[in-house]
Amino acid sequence: MRVSWDYSTGPLGGKTMTEDIADQIYNLQIKAYQLPIGETRLRLYEEALRIAEQSRDLDLIFPARIHMAYAAGAAGYEEKTMAALAWCLATFEDNEERFLEYEKTLLLLFQTFLSNISQYPNITRDKFEQLAGQLESLICRFGYSLRSVYLVRLWFAITIGDRLMAIESHAKYVSYPRDNLGRSVVSEDASEANLEFWYLSFLGETEKAIELASRIIAEKVSSNCVPHDTYNCVLRLLALLQRYEEADDYQKRGYRLIRNIRGFLELIGHQIAYLLHRGRTAAAIRMFERHLLWGLETFDLAARYRFYTAAKHLFTSLSQTKSTCKLSLPSSFPLYKESSEYNISQLIDWFDKETSSLATAFDQRNGNDFFSVVIPKQLKY
Numbered sequence: 147m148r149v150s151w152d153y154s155t156g157p158l159g160g161k162t163m164t165e166d167i168a169d170q171i172y173n174l175q176i177k178a179y180q181l182p183i184g185e186t187r188l189r190l191y192e193e194a195l196r197i198a199e200q201s202r203d204l205d206l207i208f209p210a211r212i213h214m215a216y217a218a219g220a221a222g223y224e225e226k227t228m229a230a231l232a233w234c235l236a237t238f239e240d241n242e243e244r245f246l247e248y249e250k251t252l253l254l255l256f257q258t259f260l261s262n263i264s265q266y267p268n269i270t271r272d273k274f275e276q277l278a279g280q281l282e283s284l285i286c287r288f289g290y291s292l293r294s295v296y297l298v299r300l301w302f303a304i305t306i307g308d309r310l311m312a313i314e315s316h317a318k319y320v321s322y323p324r325d326n327l328g329r330s331v332v333s334e335d336a337s338e339a340n341l342e343f344w345y346l347s348f349l350g351e352t353e354k355a356i357e358l359a360s361r362i363i364a365e366k367v368s369s370n371c372v373p374h375d376t377y378n379c380v381l382r383l384l385a386l387l388q389r390y391e392e393a394d395d396y397q398k399r400g401y402r403l404i405r406n407i408r409g410f411l412e413l414i415g416h417q418i419a420y421l422l423h424r425g426r427t428a429a430a431i432r433m434f435e436r437h438l439l440w441g442l443e444t445f446d447l448a449a450r451y452r453f454y455t456a457a458k459h460l461f462t463s464l465s466q467t468k469s470t471c472k473l474s475l476p477s478s479f480p481l482y483k484e485s486s487e488y489n490i491s492q493l494i495d496w497f498d499k500e501t502s503s504l505a506t507a508f509d510q511r512n513g514n515d516f517f518s519v520v521i522p523k524q525l526k527y
Contacts, residue, residue, distance in 0.1 A: 222409030225445040264305040265448040267507040293322035307516025378413040381420040415452035458497035
């Protein structure tokens with residue numbers, strides 16, 4: 147589960163934007179801004195940052211790095227966001243008056259990244275608390291509501307499977323008023339509706355979660371991950387109630403939204419699980435083939451875990467009827483064969499080892515069995 151990297155303010159500008167080199171940066175950012183979320187957009191922002199860095203003008207580098215950080219997170223490269231954010235925070239602390247105009251943008255970047263930080267099992271809960279405390283300090287310093295801090299804590303609790311932390315954070319989150327920290331009323335509505343959907347689903351409030359999902363879709367609430375999350379994560383809930391006509395429609399519409407964006411690898415896992423549940427094994431295999439490279443290359447280990455778990459379930463089911471299968475897989479896959487003929491048992495063993503090691507790492511960090519027990523059940527129904 148990811149929080150939207152919604153960033154719709156356009157190029158940030160800069161204090162020296164009248165210079166020729168600044169015009170080059172601005173033109174690249176305009177081109178990037180007009181593109182859909184993805185790698186092409188990110189490459190343009192990275193090129194703008196490269197030019198800014200060559201100028202050695204901090205007033206150009208700072209906003210260019212913020213742009214790149216947002217684009218990287220939206221495209222699924224949050225490891226790049228992590229490095230950029232650390233630099234921006236340190237630079238801002240040393241030059242607060244100089245970069246005060248970017249204060250809100252930087253806080254939003256920090257908030258969004260911290261909401262997605264659970265995907266890294268090497269980030270301990272103590273480290274999360276330290277970072278959340280840093281965010282709270284900045285928010286208080288600039289006079290914003292603590293609602294944003296508890297929003298971050300709620301997302302973290304849901305993604306690590308901590309029910310008590312989720313309930314406590316939700317109670318505090320709704321007790322604080324909204325402020326003008328959000329990007330826009332529309333995007334904030336979408337983000338909060340999506341959060342509430344995940345919260346209800348996490349608590350097992352299936353019918354309430356479906357009702358909210360239906361409203362999100364009907365009212366066309368949208369952001370960078372809404373209704374992407376909604377279409378794909380409501381599939382299991384609808385299937386449990388045997389509402390297959392809706393679910394089949396949502397599966398098709400949901401996949402169209404995510405099929406070209408690496409940042410939604412986790413949702414591909416939900417898609418494969420649903421197709422397997424519906425007996426559409428051939429379609430599930432095609433989806434696996436198309437997106438395996440994302441799973442191999444991603445730094446989002448929580449998304450990789452869900453995708454690999456869905457793949458393991460897929461091949462376990464396939465093994466009931468055959469021992470080998472033809473697959474078109476990337477050459478970087480450790481079991482790659484030029485013949486395209488794969489032993490299914492070997493595939494199952496490989497994915498079992500990968501998911502077991504990931505589950506152990508996440509469960510040790512989280513202090514529960516959410517990854518080793520709960521998530522596999524959610525992806526096999």
